[in-house]
Amino acid sequence: MGDKMPAVVNFGPEPFSVELREIEVPGIGENDVLLAVRAVGVCGSDLHQFTGKQSWKVNYPVVLGHEFSGIVAKTGRNVRRFKEGDRVVSETAAVVDESSPFFRQGLYNLDPNRLGFGYGVNGAMTRFVKVPERCLHGIPDGLSFRLAALTEPCCVAYNATCVNSRIQPGASVAIIGPGPIGLLCALTAKIAGAGHLVVIGIPADSKRLETAAKLGTDTVLGAQNENVPEWVKQFGDGYGLDLVIDAAGVSASLKVALDIVRPAGQITKVGWGPQPLNFSLDALVQKAVTLQGSYSHNWPIWERVIGLLASGRLNLDLILNRISPLTEWQEAFEEMHAGKIVKGVLEP
């Protein structure tokens, strides 16, 4: 095409090295489609790159945005499953090694060498993005582009709660960290049949904890600096919760998880941060707790989440709080960073 288009570009490692720039519309290869972006979600990881606090390697300059939906505008010669005009969402693993053992297992999300949109290759905070056909999922007519763009974070939450955790109907579940992923974990835990649901934050999270309460959380803790282990001792038989999902962006929250998990219970850690821990793991041993990591998502998770979003069983009315044009990217980033909104979507 040779045309130019505006894009939200992260151009260097220094904090706040993000600006709207004119870039070329990308060319595509035989196995790619050119996707006309209709909606792109703002993710915590976009904010980390905005503030220069990410712990992953970024190929500067790079267009941000990995949560996106759109319309197929052009197809490469080998593309078979999609045609011009199809409504789609895209997975995030833009570059994978198809000979890697993880790809062969369907666990390309765990391949340490994969590259994702928005940090490894150009993402979707622009009008057109080059996407391998392999990444695409069709979306039903009744599912809006805005909601479809949030499939990705929903898949992160679904993987943590419904694939990597065991939730038997009625099981008590605590979620640490009421950020977007924590709140989506609350929604997916309820769909999975959770019994008493607790969401735990800190005073700075008070707005998000209010949202957690509106989503049907049974108990919300932390806005007033409540003593969480003391509350847990008064809950039920006092031995703790069956499952703790740690969605806080630090390692140290594992301490709280170990304090409140029930003997023989499970902790699933989906939030992460590079700071080291400084406490004993004796409780993990003594309580015979299963500690499980959860990272990203793969094909079957996407298909199930798209179905849950399309049917309305996974309802994001309280999660998606701001729709903005690309020119207002910075306001959307800042409101999300300040916790004023849970999730923002840009419409390029």
Ligand SMILES: [Zn+2]
């Ligand atoms: Zn994301």
